[in-house]
Amino acid sequence: MRTLVWLQRELRTQHHSALETALATSDEVIVVYFHDPKQTLGDANSAWLARSLQQLQQDFQSRKGQLWLIEGDFSTQFKSVLLNHKIDQVYYTFQLGAPFSNWQQQALQVCQALKIPLRPFDTENWLPYNQILNGSGLPYKVFTPFYKSLMSKISLLEPFNAPVEDLQKTRSVNCPDHFQSLPKDLQDLSNQSWANKILQHWQVGEAQAWLKLDDFVASGIENYDVDRDLPSKHGTSQLSAHLHFGEIHSRAILFALAPLESPRGQIIHIWLRQLAWREFARSILWHFPTSEQAPFQSKFANFYTELNDFDEQQDKIYQAWCQGRTGIPIIDAGMKQLWETGWMHNRVRMLVASWLTKNANIDWRLGVDWFNNTLVDADPANNILGWQWVAGCGVDAAPYYRLFNPIRQSEKFDAQGDYLRHWLPPLAKYTAKQIHMPSNVPDYPKPIIDLTLSRQAHLARRQQLKASSSTEKSALDECITIV
Numbered sequence: 001m002r003t004l005v006w007l008q009r010e011l012r013t014q015h016h017s018a019l020e021t022a023l024a025t026s027d028e029v030i031v032v033y034f035h036d037p038k039q040t041l042g043d044a045n046s047a048w049l050a051r052s053l054q055q056l057q058q059d060f061q062s063r064k065g066q067l068w069l070i071e072g073d074f075s076t077q078f079k080s081v082l083l084n085h086k087i088d089q090v091y092y093t094f095q096l097g098a099p100f101s102n103w104q105q106q107a108l109q110v111c112q113a114l115k116i117p118l119r120p121f122d123t124e125n126w127l128p129y130n131q132i133l134n135g136s137g138l139p140y141k142v143f144t145p146f147y148k149s150l151m152s153k154i155s156l157l158e159p160f161n162a163p164v165e166d167l168q169k170t171r172s173v174n175c176p177d178h179f180q181s182l183p184k185d186l187q188d189l190s191n192q193s194w195a196n197k198i199l200q201h202w203q204v205g206e207a208q209a210w211l212k213l214d215d216f217v218a219s220g221i222e223n224y225d226v227d228r229d230l231p232s233k234h235g236t237s238q239l240s241a242h243l244h245f246g247e248i249h250s251r252a253i254l255f256a257l258a259p260l261e262s263p264r265g266q267i268i269h270i271w272l273r274q275l276a277w278r279e280f281a282r283s284i285l286w287h288f289p290t291s292e293q294a295p296f297q298s299k300f301a302n303f304y305t306e307l308n309d310f311d312e313q314q315d316k317i318y319q320a321w322c323q324g325r326t327g328i329p330i331i332d333a334g335m336k337q338l339w340e341t342g343w344m345h346n347r348v349r350m351l352v353a354s355w356l357t358k359n360a361n362i363d364w365r366l367g368v369d370w371f372n373n374t375l376v377d378a379d380p381a382n383n384i385l386g387w388q389w390v391a392g393c394g395v396d397a398a399p400y401y402r403l404f405n406p407i408r409q410s411e412k413f414d415a416q417g418d419y420l421r422h423w424l425p426p427l428a429k430y431t432a433k434q435i436h437m438p439s440n441v442p443d444y445p446k447p448i449i450d451l452t453l454s455r456q457a458h459l460a461r462r463q464q465l466k467a468s469s470s471t472e473k474s475a476l477d478e479c480i481t482i483v
């Protein structure tokens with residue numbers, strides 16, 4: 001039996017059920033990553049991918065194994081491997097969201113046509129999502145009950161098998177030379193100076209992900225509760241891109257942290273709760289796949305100005321946001337951090353998303369696009385959940401409708417102005433008191449949008465939507481909070 005193990009975003013050698021099952025039950029195993037340059041999430045994400053694949057290839061080699069890297073139109077290349085290498089069956093790990101869902105659909109069509117069994121492994125989550133349902137058998141739309149239900153079933157989790165040290169079986173079929181090097185598109189990307197600039201901030205790959213977790217558990221997790229909200233501190237794990245690419249399995253993290261339960265249990269749980277947001281985001285996308293394109297609450301369908309309806313002025317505003325030139329220091333600092341490092345602190349992600357959607361009235365999907373292209377951790381489920389949550393059109397919003405005041409948030413979470421000074425050197429000379437407020441920093445560009453007026457305009461639009469929407473219960477069921 002010759003099995004093809006098809007990798008998508010589970011770029012690791014251990015905690016990998018599809019690979020382990022193939023190794024244990026097949027005579028011959030081929031492990032392939034197909035790179036389709038026309039279907040990527042975005043550039044920064046692909047820069048990480050390039051490095052991660054190189055690392056994985058080395059990891060395979062160091063365990064006597066081999067990883068094939070194939071470039072081109074997915075469907076064509078997939079079919080040609082099945083035919084040319086006489087594949088008997090295909091194993092893969094089910095993945096959510098585009099472009100993975102497209103590939104999986106195409107793989108199914110090819111396999112059906114060739115009558116080759118295609119076996120998905122639904123093993124990337126803590127638990128299968130059809131096991132976490134409310135009393136009526138429906139998916140949760142609010143995080144806290146989802147989380148409680150998830151944690152109540154955590155004892156059902158099966159531990160992973162011991163890591164497979166010997167991958168020699170993945171060499172059983174000779175890998176053609178042209179499938180041994182990094183795809184040309186990814187090579188070109190890796191040679192770009194911007195990609196190297198971003199990647200200098202990161203150590204990519206499975207081993208590095210585990211080192212980062214160890215480091216965080218040893219020194220960061222203790223203060224996570226407070227430090228996670230302070231963008232100037234290295235107070236979060238920064239594991240998001242490792243998790244996105246499956247270099248580390250989130251369930252393996254659970255098991256790794258379990259012996260630490262006591263006496264640090266509570267501290268660990270605060271962080272695990274955040275990791276459970278990832279499970280929630282994936283559950284929402286799994287149960288409500290249309291939320292990838294459309295607002296979860298359909299009444300918001302025409303609420304924001306879409307790109308097609310943009311006038312020149314709105315386009316300028318969008319470009320200024322992308323480039324960190326809004327004139328609001330905390331927004332600009334966040335966008336600069338994103339551009340320089342491919343990552344942005346969670347609180348600042350919320351602020352920049354709020355400014356774009358609620359102050360600039362720009363469609364959240366344009367924010368998703370920019371994040372997809374610039375984040376190393378760009379992730380279909382987390383990105384959509386984050387944007388829709390901030391825009392107010394997603395799950396988990398009621399009874400609050402939040403409006404962030406970026407100046408107040410900046411004063412609260414970057415009280416000394418260290419984050420602003422780091423990302424906006426022209427502001428370095430200003431004191432902690434002055435630095436947050438644009439009117440206090442005369443040589444900084446003026447705000448391109450007045451925060452108060454735009455907030456009022458947004459609330460007026462929101463009231464209008466409420467009045468026109470038959471699905472809204474009453475004006476009193478939602479509490480507008482400005483934070």
Ligand code: FAD
Nearest residue numbers: 236237238239240274275277278346378379382383386387
């Ligand atoms: P930690 O605080 O250490 O958390 C550990 C892990 O938990 C993260 O790596 C992540 O996998 C998960 N997690 C934490 N917070 C969230 C959350 N709110 N939602 C879902 N999962 C979470 N995260 C992405 O991974 N990819 C994205 O494309 C993405 N886009 C976002 C867009 C917006 C507008 C917002 C508000 C948030 C977005 N997030 C996204 C969620 C969050 O900002 C990042 O996961 C987090 O900043 C990553 O840093 P960390 O690894 O240090 O997180």
